[in-house]
Amino acid sequence: MKHLDEYRDPHLAGKLIDKIKALSHRPVRLMEVCGTHTVSIFRSGIRSLLPPSITLLSGPGCPVCVTATEEIDKFIKLGQQKDTIVATFGDLVRVPGSSSSLQKERADGADIRVVYSTFDALDIARRNPSRTVVFLAVGFETTAPTIAAAVKEAKKEGINNFYILPAHKIIPPAMEALLAGGELAIDGFICPGHVSVIIGADAYRPVADKYHIPCVVAGFEPVDILQTIYMLLSQIEEGKAIVEIQYRRAVNFTGNEKALALLSEVFETCDAPWRGLGTIPDSGLRLRNNYRALDIETRFDLTVPKAQDHPGCSCGDILRGVKTPLDCVLYRQVCTPSNPYGPCMVSTEGTCAAYYKYHD
Amino acid sequence: MKHDRILLDHGSGGRASHELIASLFLPQFDNEFLREMNDSAVMTIGGTKLAFSTDSYVVDPIFFPGGDIGSLAIHGTVNDLAMRGARPLYLSVGFIIEEGFSMADLKAIAGSMKNAAAEAGVVIATGDTKVVPKGATDKVFINTAGIGIIDPDVNISGQNARPGDKIILSGTIADHGITILTCREGLQFDAPLKSDSSPLNTLVAEMLAASRKINVLRDPTRGGLGTSLNEIAGQSRVGIRVHEETIPVRPEVQAACELLGIDPLYLANEGKLIACAAAQDAGKLIDIMHKNPYGQGACIIGEVISDHPGKVFMKTIIGGNRIVDMLTGEPLPRIC
Numbered sequence: 001m002k003h004l005d006e007y008r009d010p011h012l013a014g015k016l017i018d019k020i021k022a023l024s025h026r027p028v029r030l031m032e033v034c035g036t037h038t039v040s041i042f043r044s045g046i047r048s049l050l051p052p053s054i055t056l057l058s059g060p061g062c063p064v065c066v067t068a069t070e071e072i073d074k075f076i077k078l079g080q081q082k083d084t085i086v087a088t089f090g091d092l093v094r095v096p097g098s099s100s101s102l103q104k105e106r107a108d109g110a111d112i113r114v115v116y117s118t119f120d121a122l123d124i125a126r127r128n129p130s131r132t133v134v135f136l137a138v139g140f141e142t143t144a145p146t147i148a149a150a151v152k153e154a155k156k157e158g159i160n161n162f163y164i165l166p167a168h169k170i171i172p173p174a175m176e177a178l179l180a181g182g183e184l185a186i187d188g189f190i191c192p193g194h195v196s197v198i199i200g201a202d203a204y205r206p207v208a209d210k211y212h213i214p215c216v217v218a219g220f221e222p223v224d225i226l227q228t229i230y231m232l233l234s235q236i237e238e239g240k241a242i243v244e245i246q247y248r249r250a251v252n253f254t255g256n257e258k259a260l261a262l263l264s265e266v267f268e269t270c271d272a273p274w275r276g277l278g279t280i281p282d283s284g285l286r287l288r289n290n291y292r293a294l295d296i297e298t299r300f301d302l303t304v305p306k307a308q309d310h311p312g313c314s315c316g317d318i319l320r321g322v323k324t325p326l327d328c329v330l331y332r333q334v335c336t337p338s339n340p341y342g343p344c345m346v347s348t349e350g351t352c353a354a355y356y357k358y359h360d
Numbered sequence: 361m362k363h364d365r366i367l368l369d370h371g372s373g374g375r376a377s378h379e380l381i382a383s384l385f386l387p388q389f390d391n392e393f394l395r396e397m398n399d400s401a402v403m404t405i406g407g408t409k410l411a412f413s414t415d416s417y418v419v420d421p422i423f424f425p426g427g428d429i430g431s432l433a434i435h436g437t438v439n440d441l442a443m444r445g446a447r448p449l450y451l452s453v454g455f456i457i458e459e460g461f462s463m464a465d466l467k468a469i470a471g472s473m474k475n476a477a478a479e480a481g482v483v484i485a486t487g488d489t490k491v492v493p494k495g496a497t498d499k500v501f502i503n504t505a506g507i508g509i510i511d512p513d514v515n516i517s518g519q520n521a522r523p524g525d526k527i528i529l530s531g532t533i534a535d536h537g538i539t540i541l542t543c544r545e546g547l548q549f550d551a552p553l554k555s556d557s558s559p560l561n562t563l564v565a566e567m568l569a570a571s572r573k574i575n576v577l578r579d580p581t582r583g584g585l586g587t588s589l590n591e592i593a594g595q596s597r598v599g600i601r602v603h604e605e606t607i608p609v610r611p612e613v614q615a616a617c618e619l620l621g622i623d624p625l626y627l628a629n630e631g632k633l634i635a636c637a638a639a640q641d642a643g644k645l646i647d648i649m650h651k652n653p654y655g656q657g658a659c660i661i662g663e664v665i666s667d668h669p670g671k672v673f674m675k676t677i678i679g680g681n682r683i684v685d686m687l688t689g690e691p692l693p694r695i696c
Contacts, residue, residue, distance in 0.1 A: 010605075
């Protein structure tokens with residue numbers, strides 16, 4: 001495992017921890033935007049190794065968690081349509097909507113299938129020509145290009161029973177919305193690795209410049225994350241607020257041209273609802289006119305009543321970084337991974353699930 | 361959100377399965393055997409100490425690299441008996457077959473069961489066959505039950521872990537789980553993945569011949585190593601500390617897990633065991649295990665501690681500390 005071992009090297013990690021400690025002169029709050037980073041930080045026990053002056057906050061980087069309840073309600077309504085197969089990524093099936101979940105609907109007879117890629121959903125459509133197959137297009141810029149490719153393929157092949165229900169989110173507007181809200185005091189962003197492979201690190205420059213916030217794009221191994229923390233501390237110490245890339249083996253400044261071109265051909269930005277953050281302008285993706293007929297909402301009316309989150313659920317505040325799971329009255333008392341009240345306890349990348357699973 | 365229906369999670373072998381058993385089955389069937397929550401029940405009949413176990417196999421796909429549903433059904437029950445220190449003797453086999461199922465596939469499965477039983481030295485002494493209408497089941501489901509004999513001075517139970525015990529693992533984890541997952545979803549990897557499905561009774565017999573200071577044996581099947589360690593910690597009311605760097609994972613398995621965002625700690629194993637044994641015998645046991653084909657990767661992965669009863673801790677590769685919890689839900693690939 002050569003490509004992984006060097007990023008899990010205890011000796012290298014120890015050196016970085018020493019350097020971090022030497023630079024830690026005052027309280028610093030860093031936010032990891034990506035859910036995979038949250039899990040990696042917990043899994044490798046990084047919090048237990050950092051000096052107490054460094055606080056790591058988890059942001060809105062779990063694609064399942066930021067999906068608004070009204071969107072989940074739409075998914076559920078879709079699952080209840082006759083002769084419809086709903087194809088979805090796994091975690092989404094457990095997220096509670098206002099009164100049900102896709103998992104419960106499946107137990108009640110809805111045809112809801114977990115897939116590993118949009119192309120699997122396309123295959124289901126090919127094999128079931130008499131059924132309507134809808135892929136729930138949830139996720140950030142990481143997954144959007146493959147969904148765009150599947151949409152393009154469906155149109156090219158003339159598969160007329162394949163649709164998507166777009167609920168994509170894009171990350172930089174959410175980072176800006178967090179800072180514009182004014183309630184979040186952070187000193188630096190640990191920027192997402194997978195998303196940045198697609199969009200490139202330059203996408204964070206407006207945030208770094210406007211809010212004078214250091215941004216470092218990080219890889220997912222323990223040494224990657226420790227080095228990122230060190231790079232952020234160095235910037236803070238020097239009074240800098242620039243965008244840097246720690247995850248150079250996968251990320252550049254301009255992104256993946258091919259993926260970006262595909263995204264731009266199939267999707268255009270639109271306003272989107274985020275759990276905890278409200279509607280953020282230009283933070284979602286919808287199909288362009290040329291592909292709009294593949295949006296299931298052109299066929300079914302999926303309007304749902306105003307969504308009701310569970311009273312007391314703090315997922316919204318947790319996604320904004322103004323609360324941790326430990327501040328939530330439901331956490332561990334009644335809200336557990338097997339009986340979740342909010343999405344942050346559901347998703348494997350959710351902050352509450354990570355606290356529950358890894359936090360003493 | 362309370363559940364008023366059975367969900368797939370309830371069969372995951374993780375937390376939801378435990379909660380279902382504790383909240384629904386135990387109150388109905390409550391007795392001293394079930395309350396122990398072990399791999400098989402131990403009872404004395406006519407002065408002979410017996411282990412009795414049953415399990416059902418619903419694996420998809422039914423043929424996979426390293427085995428099939430038939431060999432798995434034999435290995436599973438043989439191993440459940442062996443995990444109480446028993447010598448498995450007789451098995452029953454029950455088939456539920458879907459109308460239209462291929463006769464050639466059924467013959468292949470039966471042949472595979474014959475071979476697996478011969479290797480484990482057990483006799484298939486009784487059986488049952490049911491055929492149900494197409495769609496009423498998925499291809500074929502197999503139930504096996506088995507009995508075995510336990511020496512009078514052997515006392516192995518999930519409740520017997522003692523502070524100071526070393527935790528021994530017989531080899532690499534997650535081989536079966538990742539093989540099934542990737543086969544089921546048609547995912548291709550460069551390096552071939554193969555299930556570890558195998559009978560562990562000879563390994564256990566050799567371990568018991570070398571030491572009677574083995575307190576717990578457990579095969580970490582569904583729910584994986586992480587869930588099994590939690591079960592032991594809960595049943596024995598002890599803490600467990602493991603060291604990440606000592607837990608063996610094949611590079612190809614690790615790579616597949618990384619790609620899918622799945623923790624190998626929670627993937628099923630069908631040919632591995634965990635043992636909690638007195639520290640003074642641990643080295644001897646490892647030596648014995650290394651000589652058996654199914655224990656060649658045996659190693660010490662941690663120890664039983666008196667602090668934090670019911671909890672499992674891990675010292676991570678980079679020296680950090682974290683909790684290892686039970687599996688929640690089926691392991692699913694990440695979106696991002």
